[in-house]
Amino acid sequence: MNERTKLLLIVGVFLAAYFLPIQHPRVQGAFLEGLYLLKDYARQHVLLCLVPAFFIAGAISHFVRQGAVMRYLGASAPRPVAYGVSSVSGAVLAVCSCTVLPLFAGIYKRGAGLGPAIAFLYSGPAINVLAMILTARVLGLEIGIARAVGAVAFAAVIGLIMAALFRKEDAERLAGGPDPFALAAETGTPRRTGRQDAAFLGTMIAILVLANWGASNQAVGVFAAIHRIHWPLTVGLLAVLGWMIVRWFDREELSGWMQATWTFAKQITPLLLGGIVVSGVLMGRPGMDNGLIPSSWIASSVGGNSLVANLASSVVGAFMYFATLTEVPIVQTLLGSGMGKGPALALLLAGPALSLPSMLVIGSYLGAKKTVAYCALVVVMATATGLVFGALTG
Numbered sequence: 001m002n003e004r005t006k007l008l009l010i011v012g013v014f015l016a017a018y019f020l021p022i023q024h025p026r027v028q029g030a031f032l033e034g035l036y037l038l039k040d041y042a043r044q045h046v047l048l049c050l051v052p053a054f055f056i057a058g059a060i061s062h063f064v065r066q067g068a069v070m071r072y073l074g075a076s077a078p079r080p081v082a083y084g085v086s087s088v089s090g091a092v093l094a095v096c097s098c099t100v101l102p103l104f105a106g107i108y109k110r111g112a113g114l115g116p117a118i119a120f121l122y123s124g125p126a127i128n129v130l131a132m133i134l135t136a137r138v139l140g141l142e143i144g145i146a147r148a149v150g151a152v153a154f155a156a157v158i159g160l161i162m163a164a165l166f167r168k169e170d171a172e173r174l175a176g177g178p179d180p181f182a183l184a185a186e187t188g189t190p191r192r193t194g195r196q197d198a199a200f201l202g203t204m205i206a207i208l209v210l211a212n213w214g215a216s217n218q219a220v221g222v223f224a225a226i227h228r229i230h231w232p233l234t235v236g237l238l239a240v241l242g243w244m245i246v247r248w249f250d251r252e253e254l255s256g257w258m259q260a261t262w263t264f265a266k267q268i269t270p271l272l273l274g275g276i277v278v279s280g281v282l283m284g285r286p287g288m289d290n291g292l293i294p295s296s297w298i299a300s301s302v303g304g305n306s307l308v309a310n311l312a313s314s315v316v317g318a319f320m321y322f323a324t325l326t327e328v329p330i331v332q333t334l335l336g337s338g339m340g341k342g343p344a345l346a347l348l349l350a351g352p353a354l355s356l357p358s359m360l361v362i363g364s365y366l367g368a369k370k371t372v373a374y375c376a377l378v379v380v381m382a383t384a385t386g387l388v389f390g391a392l393t394g
Contacts, residue, residue, distance in 0.1 A: 029290040030281045037280030037321065038273060044323060049099040052208040058261030059204065060106035063197055063253075073112035075163070075174055086116040087123045087155045096323055096352070098272055100124030101361045102264045108365060114170040115163025118374060121362070123155040126353040134328050135348065142393060143341060147348045150385050154349060158377045166370060192248055200248070203241050210234045268361050275357030279321045282356075302347070305340035305390030307383070313343035314382040317351030318375060327351050342390020350382035
């Protein structure tokens, strides 16, 4: 940063502070709304979602053999395998756009190609079975099927386009050498088999999923039965994980795992929490009308099935933070207020996969150019899909 840029930054901050209309009730409410959203996120997602995700990401970065990642997710892997694995892997995680970030960072740093990594990044929050079932039950079978088909297609298509756009840059990245957290054991005899590593990671992922098996999951058949026993199952898996750690890992490996976990935590947490506050200030919490942008503006902009309505729905969804499954009742409310089916689908395809906090973190790993391209692809494809769907069902 040169001296001129520093001066402009200081002047900009001064002018913003000088003219800040803090006396206006809506501005005061918006700042409080940002803190409320941060509090809600801290209470509902940090301990049970984000912290386990950091440990899983650290384990992926430190323990998973780079050859295995390259075989299934690398740039040279067969496309059906790479995009199939990345989409399916993401689909098993019923997580929000923020919780998936450490997991995306882990496989990306470990050598996954940009396309498969992006497919995983999109599929994690956008494609989970429960969300699809709840969408069909609450919003109708038509929208439920369209969301399921659209989300699966988006994961692959967006990943393929990103891989094509940045093929040269990604090849240079992958040619740069192994991840800095790679185990020295990769050049020798591994202490564990591939099945043991898979069981270790699978157990942690199962703990993440079961610990977050919330009350909303009771709405659907078999999910209700799992919800009744999700805590005993979680505790049992924690005991299994503890046994694996004691029996399969030495002190040096565990220290490396903690170092990798801390690296992800310190890189992601400040941007993520800061982005959540900004998102709350701008748009408020879902269902509340205390942000700087009045919810009435949003509701009026997404009425009908026009191009403007679909684009507005995609953009609002992309910047707004949705906790897992909260997008369904929000869209239900908007449909009751005159939202068209096309914009509803556009929001369902763009909203869960993106948010302002996730954009900030993605930018720290991919850079501004790739992040803008990814976000633009999500918005454009969601808008186009919503427009077509609205025309067919209107």
